[in-house]
Amino acid sequence: MKRYLCLVILLVLTIFFPAMGTAEDTYKFDLSETEKKPFHFGGYIEFKPILFGLDRDSAFYKLRFFNDPQGQTLPEANGRVQLEGSYEKDIYRLFVKTNTDLKYSDPSGSSEHSVFYEAYGSLKPSTSLKIDAGKKTLKWGKGYAWNPAAFVDRPKDPDEPEQAMEGFIVGTMDYIRSFDGPLKTLSFTPVILPVYDHINDEFGNSNKLNFAGRFYFLLYDTDIDLMFLTGGSRSDRYGVDFSRNITTNFEIHGEYAYIRNARKNILDAMGSMRSTESDAQSYLIGIRHLTTFDLTTIAEYYHNGAGISDDERGNFFALVDRAYNLYQTTGQASALNSAKNLADGGYGKPNSGKDYLYVRFSQKEPFNLLYFTPSLTWMMNLDDRSSSLTPELLYTGFTNCELRFKTAFLVGGKGTEFGEKQNDYRMELRIGYYF
Amino acid sequence: MLKIIVVVLSLLVALPGYALDGAALLKQIDRNLSPESFEMYRKLINVEPDGKKKEFTLYSVKKGTEKIAALFLAPASEKGRSTLRLGENMWLYIPNVGKPIRITSLQSVIGGVFNNSDILQLDYSAEYDVEKVEEKGGEYLLYLKAKTKTVAYDRLKIWADKGKLLPTKIECLTEANMLIKTLYFKDHKDFGEGLVRPSVIETDSPLFKGYKSIMIYAKIKKRIFKDEVFTLTFMANLDSLR
Numbered sequence: 001m002k003r004y005l006c007l008v009i010l011l012v013l014t015i016f017f018p019a020m021g022t023a024e025d026t027y028k029f030d031l032s033e034t035e036k037k038p039f040h041f042g043g044y045i046e047f048k049p050i051l052f053g054l055d056r057d058s059a060f061y062k063l064r065f066f067n068d069p070q071g072q073t074l075p076e077a078n079g080r081v082q083l084e085g086s087y088e089k090d091i092y093r094l095f096v097k098t099n100t101d102l103k104y105s106d107p108s109g110s111s112e113h114s115v116f117y118e119a120y121g122s123l124k125p126s127t128s129l130k131i132d133a134g135k136k137t138l139k140w141g142k143g144y145a146w147n148p149a150a151f152v153d154r155p156k157d158p159d160e161p162e163q164a165m166e167g168f169i170v171g172t173m174d175y176i177r178s179f180d181g182p183l184k185t186l187s188f189t190p191v192i193l194p195v196y197d198h199i200n201d202e203f204g205n206s207n208k209l210n211f212a213g214r215f216y217f218l219l220y221d222t223d224i225d226l227m228f229l230t231g232g233s234r235s236d237r238y239g240v241d242f243s244r245n246i247t248t249n250f251e252i253h254g255e256y257a258y259i260r261n262a263r264k265n266i267l268d269a270m271g272s273m274r275s276t277e278s279d280a281q282s283y284l285i286g287i288r289h290l291t292t293f294d295l296t297t298i299a300e301y302y303h304n305g306a307g308i309s310d311d312e313r314g315n316f317f318a319l320v321d322r323a324y325n326l327y328q329t330t331g332q333a334s335a336l337n338s339a340k341n342l343a344d345g346g347y348g349k350p351n352s353g354k355d356y357l358y359v360r361f362s363q364k365e366p367f368n369l370l371y372f373t374p375s376l377t378w379m380m381n382l383d384d385r386s387s388s389l390t391p392e393l394l395y396t397g398f399t400n401c402e403l404r405f406k407t408a409f410l411v412g413g414k415g416t417e418f419g420e421k422q423n424d425y426r427m428e429l430r431i432g433y434y435f
Numbered sequence: 436m437l438k439i440i441v442v443v444l445s446l447l448v449a450l451p452g453y454a455l456d457g458a459a460l461l462k463q464i465d466r467n468l469s470p471e472s473f474e475m476y477r478k479l480i481n482v483e484p485d486g487k488k489k490e491f492t493l494y495s496v497k498k499g500t501e502k503i504a505a506l507f508l509a510p511a512s513e514k515g516r517s518t519l520r521l522g523e524n525m526w527l528y529i530p531n532v533g534k535p536i537r538i539t540s541l542q543s544v545i546g547g548v549f550n551n552s553d554i555l556q557l558d559y560s561a562e563y564d565v566e567k568v569e570e571k572g573g574e575y576l577l578y579l580k581a582k583t584k585t586v587a588y589d590r591l592k593i594w595a596d597k598g599k600l601l602p603t604k605i606e607c608l609t610e611a612n613m614l615i616k617t618l619y620f621k622d623h624k625d626f627g628e629g630l631v632r633p634s635v636i637e638t639d640s641p642l643f644k645g646y647k648s649i650m651i652y653a654k655i656k657k658r659i660f661k662d663e664v665f666t667l668t669f670m671a672n673l674d675s676l677r
Binding site: 027029031033036093124126130137140141142144162163164176223243245248249251288292296364401402435 | 478480509510511521523529536539587643644646651664669677
C-alpha cells in the first residue's frame with residue numbers, strides 16, 4: 001500500500017513539478033525538441049465543478065425547475081476533453097479538433113456531447129495563398145466580448161471569450177499581399193458556406209449556398225477589415241472593423257455591422273408573438289490599456305440593433321409569471337413549455353438585449369507572484385441596469401496546467417436580464433491540463 | 436603654459452572617443468549577433484527564487500530591420516501561439532481565440548523577466564541612437580537612447596567586447612536612468628556560416644528580485660522570407676515554414 005502511495009505522490013510531483021531544479025543547473029537545449037514531425041497529436045482535459053446559488057423567484061428558475069423544486073444551491077460536475085491532431089506533407093495538411101463536454105448534476109443526471117470543432121484539409125502552394133476545405137472556425141471581428149461583424153461564426157460567449165468554438169463547413173482561402181508604403185498588407189478571404197440537410201443546417205435557411213468575404217488592410221498602422229455575407233440562409237449583411245494602437249500601451253478597436261431585413265420575434269404585452277423585418281445596425285467600440293504596473297483594462301460598449309428591448313423582455317417575464325401561476329393552480333405546463341421555447345429562441349440567450357457595457361481588469365503577477373493573474377469582469381445591461389460581477393484567480397505556474405477559480409454574482413431587480421437568471425451567484429473551479 | 440598642456444592632453448585622450456563612429460559600431464554589433472534576415476530556435480527558461488523552472492521553445496523568423504515573428508513549439512499549453520512585430524506594432528495569436536490581438540512591448544506573453552520586446556528583438560540600431568561611446572579596458576560602453584517613445588526601454592547601456600564586437604552586458608533603463616533589467620551574454624558558440632556569438636542570454640531585474648530568465652539560442656541560419664510571412668493572416672501558418 002505504501003509503495004502505491006509513494007508512486008501516486010511521485011506521479012503528482014512529476015506532473016506538477018516537472019522542471020524542479022536549482023538555479024545553478026547548466027541550461028541545455030536539446031535540438032531534438034526543434035525537429036518537426038509530420039504528425040502532431042495533442043489535447044486538453046478539464047475538470048470543472050460548479051456550485052450554483054439559485055434564485056428561486058427568478059423567471060429562468062421557474063422555467064427549468066417548475067416541476068422539480070431545488071434547494072438554495074445546486075452542485076454540478078463538468079468535464080471537457082479536447083483532442084487535436086494534424087498531418088502535414090509538402091503543401092498539404094489535415095487538421096482535426098474534437099470537443100467532448102461531460103456534465104453531471106443531481107436533477108438532470110449525466111450527459112455527454114461530442115462534436116468536431118474543426119476538421120479540414122489545407123493546400124498551401126505559396127506563402128501568399130492558402131486554401132482550406134472542411135469544418136473550420138474563422139473568428140472575424142476585433143471585439144473581445146462580442147463580435148457583431150463575425151458573420152460566419154457561432155455567437156461568442158462573453159463569459160468565456162477565449163474558449164475554442166465550433167466551426168462551420170466551409171470552403172475558404174487566404175490570399176495575402178505585402179507592400180511598402182502606408183498600405184503594408186492586403187489580404188482577401190472569400191468563403192463559401194453551404195446550408196443543406198445535415199450540412200450547417202443550424203446556420204439558417206436550408207438549400208442555400210452562401211458567400212462571405214473579408215478584406216484585411218494594414219493601413220497607416222491600423223488593422224481594418226471589410227466583410228460581407230450574402231446567399232439567403234441569413235439576411236444580407238455588411239461589416240467593418242478596426243484596431244489601432246494610439247500609444248504603445250493603449251489600443252482602440254471597433255466593429256460595425258449593417259444587417260438588411262433582420263428578422264425579429266416580438267412578444268407583446270398580451271403574450272402574442274409577431275415577426276418583424278427591418279434593417280438593423282450593430283456596433284461595438286472598445287479599448288485595451290496596459291499600465292506600467294501590468295494592469296490590463298478592457299472596456300467595450302456594444303449596441304445590438306436586432307436585440308430585445310427592455311419592454312419586450314418585460315413582456316416575456318410577465319408571460320413566464322402567468323404560465324407559472326397557471327401551472328401552480330391547474331397543473332397545466334403547456335404555457336410554461338411555450339415560454340421555454342421562446343427562451344431557447346432568443347429570450348434566454350446570453351446578451352440578447354440592446355445595449356451592454358463590458359469592463360475587465362486583470363493584474364498580471366501582482367506582488368511578484370509569477371504566473372498568477374487575478375481579474376475582475378463587470379458586464380452591465382445598460383437598458384435595465386442589471387449586471388454581473390465576476391472575480392477570477394488564474395495560476396499557470398505548473399507546466400501545461402491551468403488552475404482557475406471563478407465566481408460570478410448576478411445583480412438586478414425583478415424583470416431585468418441578470419435579475420431573472422436562474423442563479424444569484426456561481427462558483428467554479430477549473431483544473432485544466434494540456435498535453 | 437600648464438593650461439595649454441592640460442587642454443592638449445585632454446584633447447589627445449578624448450580624440451579616440453570622438454573618432455569612434457557609434458552608429459557604425461552598433462550596426463556591426465547587430466550584424467555580429469545575427470544576419471539581417473534569418474530563422475532560429477530559442478529556449479526560454481524562467482527560474483523562480485525556489486529554483487522552480489518553466490521552459491518555452493520558440494521558432495523565430497526575421498526579415499530586415501522591422502519584421503520579426505515567433506511561434507511557440509512547447510510547452511503544450513502554449514503550442515501554436517505566435518507573435519508578430521512590424522516595427523512598433525505587435526500582435527499575439529492564440530489558436531483558441533483564433534484571431535490576432537494587439538499587444539504591447541512591455542507586456543510579457545510568457546511571464547517572467549523577458550517581455551515581448553525582448554522576445555521580438557529588432558536590431559538595436561533600428562530602435563536606438565548612440566549618444567556616446569566610452570572605452571573601458573577591453574570593452575566599449577555604448578550609451579543608447581530610444582529613437583521614439585514607443586520603444587520598450589528609453590535607454591540602453593551596452594558593454595561590448597572590443598575584439599569580437601559582441602555585447603557582454605546590456606542594462607535596460609528608464610528615461611530617468613532607473614534600471615529595469617540587465618542582460619548578460621554568455622557561452623560563445625559557432626552557429627556556422629561565420630556566425631560566432633553568445634548562445635545564452637541571462638537576465639535579472641530589480642523589479643523581480645530573486646527571479647531570472649534565460650534565453651538559449653540554437654540553429655541560427657540566414658534565410659530570406661517573403662514579406663507575406665510577416666502578416667496577421669499568416670500568423671496561424673508559421674509552422675509551415677519549418
